[in-house]
Amino acid sequence: MKIAYFDCFSGISGDMFLGALVNAGVSIESLSTELQKLNLTGYKLLAKSVTKHGITGTKVDVIIEQERQFKHIAEIQELINNSTLSNRIKQTSINVFQRLADAESKVHGVTTPQVHFHEVGALDAIIDVVGSIIGINLLGIQIIYASKLNLGNGLVKTKHGTFPIPAPATVELVKGIPVYNLGIEYELVTPTGAAIITTIAEKFGTMPAMEINAIGYGAGDLEIPEIPNFLRVFIGKKVEPQKEETITVIETNIDDLNPQFYGYLMDKLFAVGALDVYYTPIHMKKNRPGILLSVLTNAANVDKLSEIIFAETTTFGLRIYTAQRQTLDRESVPVQTKYGTINIKIGKHNGKIVSIAPEYQNCLLAAEKNGVPIKEVYQEAIEQLKNK
Numbered sequence: 001m002k003i004a005y006f007d008c009f010s011g012i013s014g015d016m017f018l019g020a021l022v023n024a025g026v027s028i029e030s031l032s033t034e035l036q037k038l039n040l041t042g043y044k045l046l047a048k049s050v051t052k053h054g055i056t057g058t059k060v061d062v063i064i065e066q067e068r069q070f071k072h073i074a075e076i077q078e079l080i081n082n083s084t085l086s087n088r089i090k091q092t093s094i095n096v097f098q099r100l101a102d103a104e105s106k107v108h109g110v111t112t113p114q115v116h117f118h119e120v121g122a123l124d125a126i127i128d129v130v131g132s133i134i135g136i137n138l139l140g141i142q143i144i145y146a147s148k149l150n151l152g153n154g155l156v157k158t159k160h161g162t163f164p165i166p167a168p169a170t171v172e173l174v175k176g177i178p179v180y181n182l183g184i185e186y187e188l189v190t191p192t193g194a195a196i197i198t199t200i201a202e203k204f205g206t207m208p209a210m211e212i213n214a215i216g217y218g219a220g221d222l223e224i225p226e227i228p229n230f231l232r233v234f235i236g237k238k239v240e241p242q243k244e245e246t247i248t249v250i251e252t253n254i255d256d257l258n259p260q261f262y263g264y265l266m267d268k269l270f271a272v273g274a275l276d277v278y279y280t281p282i283h284m285k286k287n288r289p290g291i292l293l294s295v296l297t298n299a300a301n302v303d304k305l306s307e308i309i310f311a312e313t314t315t316f317g318l319r320i321y322t323a324q325r326q327t328l329d330r331e332s333v334p335v336q337t338k339y340g341t342i343n344i345k346i347g348k349h350n351g352k353i354v355s356i357a358p359e360y361q362n363c364l365l366a367a368e369k370n371g372v373p374i375k376e377v378y379q380e381a382i383e384q385l386k387n388k
Helices: 014-023 028-038 073-081 087-108 123-138 168-173 191-200 261-271 299-312 360-370 374-387
Strands: 002-007 043-052 055-064 143-146 155-158 161-164 210-219 230-238 243-254 276-283 289-297 319-327 329-337 340-349 352-358
Touching (some): 014 028, 014 123, 014 191, 014 210, 014 230, 028 123, 073 087, 087 123, 087 191, 168 191, 243 299, 299 319, 340 360
Parallel strands (some): 055 210
Antiparallel strands (some): 002 230, 043 055, 155 161, 210 230, 243 289, 243 319, 276 289, 329 340
C-alpha cells in the first residue's frame, strides 16, 4: 500500500503542498494537463528549484494573468462538479473547500452558504487545492499521514484586519489536531494548507512504519532565519511494525541446588504464568559451576514467580528488570495428515510467512500412536501445509 507522510516542521500552505509533490516526482506537465479539466483560464503554473538553509526543494507558483474570484462555496462546487476530473478528485477537492467554508462560517457567525471567500476564493487558491489533490492521485498515494503542525507566532494581516497567528479560520480547522508553536514570528500554517491536510490526512503524529521510496521538499514564500521554509513529504510503502511488548526478566545465580529439583521448579514457574524459563551453565565465585536461572514474565506475575523461586531454590536474591520483546504475528493452522490432525504454528512478518513449525506435542502423540519416527510426522505435516 502506497502512503505519504507530510512533515510540517515549517508549517504548510497550498503552494508548499504542490511543491512537495512535484519535488517528489509529480510532473508539472501532467499536473497542468489535469488542471485543464477545470476549464479555468487566466493562469500559468511554474515550478523552479530553490535553496533554503542549504536544502534544495521545489517552489510552485500560480502566475495569475487574469484574476477571477469565487465568492461563495456554491460557485466553487459548481466549477469542480462541471469539470472532467475523476469523481474521487472532485469529491475530495469539494470536501477541502467545504471545511474552509464551515470554518469561516463559525468565525464570522453566518451560515456556510453565506460565507464570502476572500483569499481562499482566489484563482491561485483554487489551483493550489485542486492541484494538490490531483498530485496525490498522480502519485497513486492511498493513505496520508502528517506530523504535528508548527503554527508560527505573531500577527497576520487579512481582509478583515490584523489578527494573531494562527488566523481565526486556521484555528477552527486545526481543532482536534496536534499542534505546537516554537515562537517563530511568521504565519506558518495558512487556512488553505490547514484545510487540505486536515481533510486528507488519516492520522497526525509520528511517522508510521514505512519503506521510503521518494522524498519531496516544497518551498514556501518565507525566508525564516530559524528554519528552512519547506514542507517535507515521505512517500513509500506501508509496512507492518513488529509487535513489541514490555516484559519482565527475573534472574538469579544458583550453585548449591540439587539438580533433581530444576525440572520441578520449571513446571511450577510455567504453571503460574512464566512466558519462558531457561537455565544457563555459568561459573561463579571460587570457580564453582552454577546455573543462571532466567524467567520471562508479565509484570503482573512477578510477585508470584518470585515467591516460588525463593521457596523452591537456595537463592538469597533476585535481579528483576524490564526488557522489550518483538514477536512475529502468529497463527495456528490445523492440517490433516495420514497420522491425524497436526497443528502448525505460522509466524508472519510484514504479512509474509517467515517461520513454520508443527506443534511438537501433536507430532509426539501422533508418532507414538502410529509407531513411526517423530521426524516423519513432522515432515508429513509440512508437506500437507504446502498442499493446502
